[in-house]
Amino acid sequence: xxxxxxxxxxxxxxxxxxxxxxxxxxxxxxxxxxxxxxxxxxxxxxxxxxxxxxxxxxxxxxxxxxxxxxxxxxxxxxxxxxxxxxxxxxxxxxxxxxxxxxxxxxxxxxxxxxxxxxxxxxxxxxxxxxxxxxxxxxxxxxxxxxxxxxxxxxxxxxxxxxxxxxxxxxxxxxxxxxxxxxxxxxxxxxxxxxxxxxxxxxxxxxxxxxxxxxxxxxxxxxxxxxxxxxxxxxxxxxxxxxxxxxxxxxxxxxxxxxxxxxxxxxxxxxxxxx
Numbered sequence: 580x581x582x583x584x585x586x587x588x589x590x591x592x593x594x595x596x597x598x599x600x601x602x603x604x605x606x607x608x609x610x611x612x613x614x615x616x617x618x619x620x621x622x623x624x625x626x627x628x629x630x631x632x633x634x635x636x637x638x639x640x641x642x643x644x645x646x647x648x649x650x651x652x653x654x655x656x657x658x659x660x661x662x663x664x665x666x667x668x669x670x671x672x673x674x675x676x677x678x679x680x681x682x683x684x685x686x687x688x689x690x691x692x693x694x695x696x697x698x699x700x701x702x703x704x705x706x707x708x709x710x711x712x713x714x715x716x717x718x719x720x721x722x723x724x725x726x727x728x729x730x731x732x733x734x735x736x737x738x739x740x741x742x743x744x745x746x747x748x749x750x751x752x753x754x755x756x757x758x759x760x761x762x763x764x765x766x767x768x769x770x771x772x773x774x775x776x777x778x779x780x781x782x783x784x785x786x787x788x789x790x791x792x793x794x795x796x797x798x799x800x801x802x803x804x805x806x807x808x809x810x811x812x813x814x815x816x817x818x819x820x821x822x823x824x825x826x827x828x829x830x831x832x833x834x835x836x837x838x839x840x841x842x843x844x845x846x847x848x849x850x851x852x853x
Contacts (some may be wrong), residue, residue, distance in 0.1 A: 580621045580682045580823065581834040582793065588618050589656070592709070596665075597717040602732075603671035603728050607716055608664040609709060617657035621791060621824060624648035624773055626779045628672035628684060630665040630695075632703040640700040642691040644676075646684030647773040651824060663703050663712050664718065669779065670734030674725035681773035695723075705834060734771035737764075741776070748808035750776045755817075774798065784808065785822050788815065792831035800827055 585591070596604050605627065612618075626647050634640040636658035673681055676694075691698055696713040703715040733827050737757065739748050753776060754764040784807040791798050804815035819827045 580623060580789065580830075584834070585618075585620055590611065590616060594709070594713045597721065598727075600717065600720050600791075601668060601737075603674060603681075604720075605666040605668050605800065606660075607713060608666060609712065609823045610662045610664075611660070613659045614657055618654055620656055621653045622648075622652040622654075623785060624652055624721045624782075625666075625786065626669045626774055626782055628681060628773065630667075632663040632700050633660075634662070634700075635660045640704050640720055642688075642698060642700045642703075644684060644689045646681070646687045646689075646696050649774070650684050651822070661704055664714060665716060668735050669738040669773075670731050672773075673731050673734075673771050674728050675723045678730075680770040682769040685773040691758070695719075703831075723793070730767065731771055734767055737767070737776075738772060738779060740781050743809060745806060747780060748813065750780070753780075781818060782822075784815075785819060787825060788819055789830075792827055793833075793834050798831060 589610050592609045593676045594609060595601070602669060624647060629645045631645055632640070632642045643704065654789040667675075672684075674685075675682060691700060698719060703719065705711055706712050706715065740757075741753070747753050747839040750764065751761055756837070759767075765775055768774065768779065772779065772784075787807060788803060791803060800815065804812045807815065809815045809818075816826055819830075823830055825833070
């Protein structure tokens with residue numbers, strides 16, 4: 580939320596992973612900060628799992644798996660710190676943790692050493708050279724030896740369709756168009772995405788509303804509600820308020836105008852978005 584304000588306070592970069600990892604990942608995201616005053620970062624999570632290596636001033640470095648966040652995520656940043664995050668494509672995490680459905684991680688943040696106990700967070704966080712940090716992330720993921728999984732590929736493809744096609748509005752219609760039963764679609768999403776298809780549809784529409792609020796001076800909310808598949812403006816206002824905490828018009832009036840919306844990070848991990 581209010582990406583321009585965040586980027587004015589921290590150094591945020593996205594980096595591309597090694598070629599064998601690209602089918603599974605959105606990107607790596609790197610953040611460094613050195614703040615004189617504390618800053619509260621808030622994120623509306625995407626339907627993505629993140630693995631996040633973190634170092635905060637006065638604390639030992641740590642890594643954690645951050646499952647899909649169901650509510651607004653808040654992280655306080657202060658002093659100096661560094662984060663190196665891995666944002667998986669929705670559906671792309673399961674090959675790296677095949678023992679359990681992705682829904683087992685939903686709403687949870689599980690720290691090392693409970694997961695990936697052989698990993699030393701400082702291997703990723705210590706290098707000042709950014710390329711070395713990216714190389715360490717590549718080595719970590721490749722060491723997990725992900726295997727091709729046709730169901731993961733199907734889940735990633737279906738979520739991409741939800742993200743890019745505004746015509747996807749109802750789960751039943753979407754399942755029918757894809758040649759699946761609603762129950763089978765729901766089971767696939769639970770196992771590989773971590774949340775249901777209805778939640779994914781809603782969350783991507785809210786993210787689009789957030790981007791419009793941050794990049795347009797005067798949003799026609801009634802027209803946008805229709806574009807996003809809502810029955811009326813009141814339904815959009817209700818869902819936006821429940822997710823973000825304030826009505827869309829109030830949010831649009833409060834945010835800092837974004838000069839580069841393409842870098843809105845949006846990951847579901849601290850302290851910025853994946």
